[in-house]
Amino acid sequence: MLLNSVEKFLMNNPIRSLVQWRHEAAMMERLGGKLTGLRVLEIGCGRGVGTKIILERFEAGEVHAFDLDPDMVRLARERLARYPADRVRLFVGDAENIEATDESFDAVVDFGIIHHCPNWQRTVAEVRRVLKPGGKFFFEEVTKQALDRWFYRTFLDHPTENRFTASQFAAEVESHGIIVGRNTIKWFLGDLIVGAGLRL
Numbered sequence: 001m002l003l004n005s006v007e008k009f010l011m012n013n014p015i016r017s018l019v020q021w022r023h024e025a026a027m028m029e030r031l032g033g034k035l036t037g038l039r040v041l042e043i044g045c046g047r048g049v050g051t052k053i054i055l056e057r058f059e060a061g062e063v064h065a066f067d068l069d070p071d072m073v074r075l076a077r078e079r080l081a082r083y084p085a086d087r088v089r090l091f092v093g094d095a096e097n098i099e100a101t102d103e104s105f106d107a108v109v110d111f112g113i114i115h116h117c118p119n120w121q122r123t124v125a126e127v128r129r130v131l132k133p134g135g136k137f138f139f140e141e142v143t144k145q146a147l148d149r150w151f152y153r154t155f156l157d158h159p160t161e162n163r164f165t166a167s168q169f170a171a172e173v174e175s176h177g178i179i180v181g182r183n184t185i186k187w188f189l190g191d192l193i194v195g196a197g198l199r200l
Helices: 005-011 014-032 049-056 069-081 120-130 150-155 168-173
Strands: 038-042 062-067 086-091 105-112 131-143 184-187 192-199
Touching: 005 062, 005 168, 014 049, 014 105, 014 131, 014 184, 014 192, 038 049, 038 120, 049 062, 049 069, 049 105, 062 069, 069 086, 105 120, 120 131, 131 168, 150 168, 168 184
Parallel strands: 038 062, 038 105, 062 086, 105 131
Antiparallel strands: 131 192, 184 192
């Protein structure tokens, strides 16, 4: 589902970018390593901050990234205009129905998008489908614990049913053959789970 105006503001400001670069990406890198020269998919690219992190910090060879919101894709294109077309592909897309062939990416990166999907289990299945054997899934996700808090319930729009705890999310990922094990970090009082899994 699309972000409301409050969440768009919270997700599209310099503080969020700094947290994403300095903390979330650092944890992901520690758990899963670099992606040097690899073909990577980012689900829910927003205005392109995560895409830039994947290109520069993770050293990906090419990044395909999409968002449900055409306005965010437009902003991402502006942000990433200096990269050649063979390194960045941006498009409007749906995480529950990813526009990609089976086993076409070396890694998939999720900077907090799957909790927006009403059928989040389908999104996890799609991640597994597009990952090559031996591919990596990096994720930072918002748990039911956070979504049940007053601020989230009052000001932000999220699916009201079918939410997940940190352990439920990791278990669902593993049920699709992406092994996570203890390769996760619960962050921000348990409101967030950050991790990296490996597709068998």
